[in-house]
Amino acid sequence: MTVPEEELLLSVHSDTESIKEVEEEPLYEELTALRSQFNEINEESKKLSDKLLKMKIEYMRSLTSNPDSAACRVRRGMTFEIDDCKFHLKAMTSPDYQPLVDNKRIIEKLQERITLMNMELITEREHKEKILKNIKDHLKEIEDKRQKGKEDLKEFEEKRQKEKKQKTEEKPYEIDLYCNHSVTGELVRKILKVHKNELLPSVLDKAYELMELAPHIPIERCRLVQYNYVDKVMDQSFDLDEFQHQTIRQLVLGGAGGYYSFALFLETCKQNETFKKYIYKGIVVDLSTGEVGPAKPMKGYDGWTVVELKQHIGELFNIDSSCMRLVVMKEGTTSIHELRDGHTSKLDGVKKLYVSSDPKDYKKEFKDSLMYRYVEFHINSILLDITLPPGPEATPTTSNVTKRGIIMKIISIIKESDKEKRILVQVSKRTTLAQLKEALVPLVGVQPTGFIVCGYKTKFGSIPSSDHEEYEMEELDETFKDGSKLIVRLGRALRRGEKRIKLYLLQINNTEFCKFMMDTGYAKDTPVREFKKQIIEEAKVLGIDCVLELDKMRLWEKNGVFLGTLYLDHDWIGEAWIGGTTRRIDDTNREIHVYVEPLKGPEKKMLRYKQVQVYVIRWRPSQCSVDSIEEIILDDGYDHEHVIEKLSELSGVPAEYIYYSEHKKFPVEISCLDIENKFEWYSISSYRFSFELYDDGYVLYYKDNRETMKELTYEERYEIRRAEKARLNRIKEIKALYSID
Incomplete structure (x- = not known):
């Protein structure tokens, strides 16, 4: 028979409650017994506490009632001390208390002393203020005197300067006056004294009187001319119709050399002759040499035609006027133009007139003529200081014209040595690098592609004249500044990616064992054998006097003048071997210098470390x-x-x-x-x-x-010693010459 689930649950719950009731009964009884014991213990503890408090009170009472106890003795001692303090306090507040009286007396003395010191301080301060006032008054008096002295000195200086100026103004000019004697014709020199504000007519009267030309020559046939007594030429004529309202001071200030070089010439003319003006300076240009002669003052009339001017110049300089070319430059400019026949001279503002006479050059167009090139070069030229490598002989020359019309003139040879020579050359300021290289070909002995031109730039932070760094000029249309210093190096220009390398010829059996060959370039990782081929080709182009064969030449790294690494054919140029490791020289940012040694036979060394x-x-x-x-x-x-x-x-x-x-x-x-x-x-x-x-x-x-x-004789020993000394001295010179490269 099946029991329902709900009934089963109720039955279980009832059994559980019954078990709990059975277990809780003995626990409750035990808890009640324990609570009773706790209450008994608590009551007993309270009784003991009350008893202890009573015992403490009785003990304290016993201490008070016993005069021999320690507590009683302490209490009595403290009472005595308190009473003593009260007594002393009462005595100290009494007016008759002696220490207090003494203190009052001391205080009074101190107050009196303080009062006296204050009075002394006040007196001292007043004294110092009086002294300071006296000092200020004295300083003010000194300053007033100084200012007055300064004003007096200024007034005196102004007066002195005024007097000096007055004396200077009153002091006459002392001018050298020249004249050809009216009777003997000899050149006479006298000192003409005139006031600076005298007008030209008055100066002419005094000059006429000083030279004593009357009655031989009337004053109407005389005029004054500015005279260059060094070159013995007339610079400028002072005609009365043009300069009569100008003072001698104005004429002196208008002169080129100033007062101390100013001189006058009293010029005369024949009867029925008129004076011609010195209005410009003629300069003769020799087209056969390119030489531009010195300037010479010339007479002329403003209204002359070009033909008349040419005839006059032809007579003056003894040159043919029929093929004469006249070139003028206006004052204050550097441009030139030609005066053509059939026109008036129009020489207003013209100070220099360039003259040439050449039948062949006269037929050319002006800008195609040598006359134009030489005059333009003369006016617009600069000087360059150029250092050249050994090459053809350089001597001072006349102007040379290249096929392209570039003119370069060697002015002087500044310095020559076995290693280089320095020349000073004159070139047009518009000359480019390409044109200069073409003009330098006869002096260097190789074509423009066979050498480079380097300039100098100042290193950062250095004095321009003390420390300069060489750099290669690469822009062919680059021009130059007047006075630039340049150096020519044999070798071609660098190609893209190449670095510069200097080559020197090593001749081991020659006293002059080291000789510069050329500059060239090398590309990174170029095999030595390929670089040898490059050297042979470039040496032929440069015409270097040395027989080089690919299998009969050797390359050395050059350390000063000593031999460094021997480069083998399978090496790369630009490497050095140190302790068995390879290091690139070009990685050290220093220039590579290499010896080229011609050999009698093929290279015998093939192994780097075993030979x-x-x-x-x-x-x-x-x-x-x-x-x-x-x-x-x-x-x-x-x-x-x-x-x-x-x-x-x-x-x-x-x-x-x-x-x-x-x-x-x-x-x-x-x-x-x-x-x-x-x-x-x-x-x-x-x-x-x-x-x-x-x-x-x-x-x-x-x-x-x-x-x-x-066994040497004295003569043999002497000859050997002399020859050896010369040989060793030459070796020292070569070492000194090339050790700094």
Whole structure:
């Protein structure tokens, strides 16, 4: 039979409640017992607390009632002290209290002293104020006197200047006056004294009287002319119809040289003759040389035609007027134009008149003529200071005209040396870089593509004249400034991406072992062999006097004048090897300098680290001389027996007789008279741990030890010493010349 779910749940709940009632009955009884015990303990604790309080009160009472207790004694002592303090306080408030009386007396004395000190301070302050007032009054008096003295001095100075000015104004001009004597015709010089404000007619009267021309020549046939007594020429005529209202001061100030160089000439003319005006200066141009002559004052009339002017100039300068060309330049300008026949001269404002006479050039159009080129060049030219490499001889010349009409004139050679020469040249201010290079071709000896022109620029922060940096001029239409300093370098202009490299010819058997070849360019990662081909081609273009063959030439890095890295054909130009590592020289931002060495045969060194190139010089003691420099290639640079073996193969001397010196850098500076004694010599039997020669380009001396030293006579020793001294001095000069490159 199935029981319903609800009835089942009610039955379970009823059982649970019954269990709870059974469990709670003993717990309640236990709790009631514990509460009863707590109440009993609490009541007992309260009783004990009350008892303790009563005991404390009784104890305190016992202390008060006992006079011998410690507390009682302390209390009595404190009472006595309090009473004593009260007594003293009462005494101190009494007017008769002695300490108080003393203090009052002290205070009164102090107050009296303070009063006296205040009075003294007031008196002192008044005294100081009086002194300050006296000082101010004294300073004011001094300042007034100084101002008065200053005003008096100013008044005196003004008076003195006024008197000086008055004296100066009153002081006459003292002018040199020249005149041809009316009787003897000799040139006479006298001092003409005139006041600066005198008019020209008055000055003429005094000059006429001073020269004592009356009665030989009337004053109407006289006039004054500004005279250049240095060149003995007339500069300007002072005609009365034009200058009669001007003072001598105005004429002096209008002169070119000022008062101290101003001179007058009393000019005369014949009867029935009229004076001609000195209105311009004639300058003759020699078209055969391009020389522009000195200016000479000329007489003339404003109304003259060009033909009349030419006839007059032809007579004056003794030149043919039929093929004469006249070129004028207006004052204050640099432009020129030609005066053509059939016109009036129109010389207003013209101060210089250029003249030439050449039948061939006269037929040309003005701007196509040499006359135009030379005059225009003369007026619009600048000077350039140019340093040239060794080349054709340069001498001061007349003006040279190139095929394109470029004019360049060598003014002077400033300095010459084996390495370079400096010249001062005159060129047109419109000359471009391309035109200058064309004009320099005869002086450099190569075509414009074979050399470059460099200028100088001042480094940042430096004095312009003390520190300049060279730079290559690349813009062909670039012009120059007057006084520019330039330097010409052999070599072509750089192409895009190239860097500059300087080449020097290395001649090991020549006293002048180093010689500049040219500047050129190299591209990054150019193989050495390809660069050698480039050098050969460019050397031919430049006409360099040196035989170069591709397989018979060697390139060295140039360190000062010494030899650096030896470049092999499979290397790249622009690299240096240091301690077995490769470093690009161009990465260090320094210019590359390279030696080019011609060889007698093909290059023998093929390996960089396993072979060492050595120059060797045979010393012959029996002759007191040396042979030409040769070379050996060592396969083991650490074994001195290997060195002796190579020297024996080269010389044919048995190895046991070979002696060699310590290695030296090229070039070696030692006299033949010192080789035997100043070197240490090593043989195959010498003890030496390691030869230690691992760099190329060093020099060894060696000898046949069987030779005995030659005994020199005095004359022989003297001649050798003299020759060796000259040779060593020349080596020093070459080192000094090229060590700074």
